Amino acid sequence: MAAGFKTAEPLEYHRSFLKENCRPDGRELGEFRATTLNIGSISTADGSALVKIGNTTVICGIKAELATPPTDAPNKGYIVPNVDLPPLCSSRFRPGPPGEQAQAASQFIADLIDSANIIQREDLCIESGKLSWVLYCDIMCLDYDGNLLDACVIALLAALENAQLPEVTINKETELAEVNPQKLHPLNVTKHPVGSSFAVFDNTIVIVDPTAEEESLSTATITVVTDEDERLCALHKPGGSGLSAEKLQDCISRAVTRHREVRKLIEEVLKSIKPQQ
């Protein structure tokens, strides 16, 4: 009976739960799904992380390559993020060129890297005007069940903290770069932004960490990204129903507490893998 109600009237089904201040999966309105993190899951990448928020699974791999720095900024390197939503992760994505959601997510991550200053691009320069690192941050969704952006941000941050780059020196005589794979250095991650996503139901009820079903039934979604200084790095609301200043303030406060939780998780996982090396 309940299954039939859910299929026939999905919105009413969700409303009946929200009326009682809970959600179909048993969570409260302000509760995130269980977040798990695995760091260093791809051995061939320079840094990697796998994040699960409920069923949503996102993996991020960092590959570093050498290149000549951009001519307009000779003392900087490159960070190239890409978010991939393959047909594997949900039936809503078709094979072929990336769809709007994947491109919008890539742009969001690229903007976030600049806005939050996660890595100083100057740190990626090896020799001004000659050699610098390019960090390809490939983020792939393996299972899409809503809240993609939060998972992407955690995966990216954890993978960057996990990344180890070999030491590179330029031979004075031959002017060629010499890579020393024995000496590895971690990246200098200066800021640690964490995102929190919210969905708005019926223009009024705000829930955190929406599932794919909740996202499609909601009237608006919001992603708030904060850093450790409680500054906002992004307030991304691509449209949908209007939001009052008070509701927005609630979202920001929730994002700040979420930041602490996730930060602790990443630090614990990083600490747990250190002794094995």
Next chain:
Amino acid sequence: MHNARNAMEVESSSTCALREFGCEQSLLSRPDGSSSFIQGDTSVLAGVYGPADVKVSKEIHDRATLEVLIQPKVGMSGVRERAQEQCVRETCEAALLSSLHPRSSLSLVLQIIHDDGSLLSCCLNAACMALMDAGLPMGCLFCGVTCAIDRDGRIVTDPTMQQEKESRALMTFAIDSTERKVLMSTTKGSFSVNELQQCIAVSQRASEKIFQFYRDSVRRRYSKTL
């Protein structure tokens, strides 16, 4: 074809000064609604087609399918345009009463004529004027306002490209006309919660001017045709 040409200069007040802005509606003959919106040197041309037939794969059974295309001045549209398209589309979807035209398609094409900062807000304004010109049913109007926070912490509304480059944070909001709520928000750079609240308040104040301009231009236009 009757053209309505309006231009209104907004005096530079202390906190929410906008550049001179203007709009021309129904300037194209083929689209069902069109407009060109100019903010300072930034200029966007918008055309709306619809409600028309929709491809079966894109059909939504209880409302119209809205498609937004942003064409840059040079080159192909890329990832940045796709992200902007998403913002404009979802804002328009919130304002349009699309359930009145189920199983049909609406397409909105935004051609960038010149970009001198505050591009996304200009796109939103052009889109709203074009939707109005097409006579599509809307629950509310919306407008876009861009705010930049410069190095000294001052808020500059409707910044030019130069001001955008010099700013440390940049935010664009879409404000609705009924309750002045934030429909859309996209930001660059980092800022405090207090700065955000100030920028929203400034944008809401600036939106009053734009909505007044909408009202004046529509009134002027229809007083001529009647």
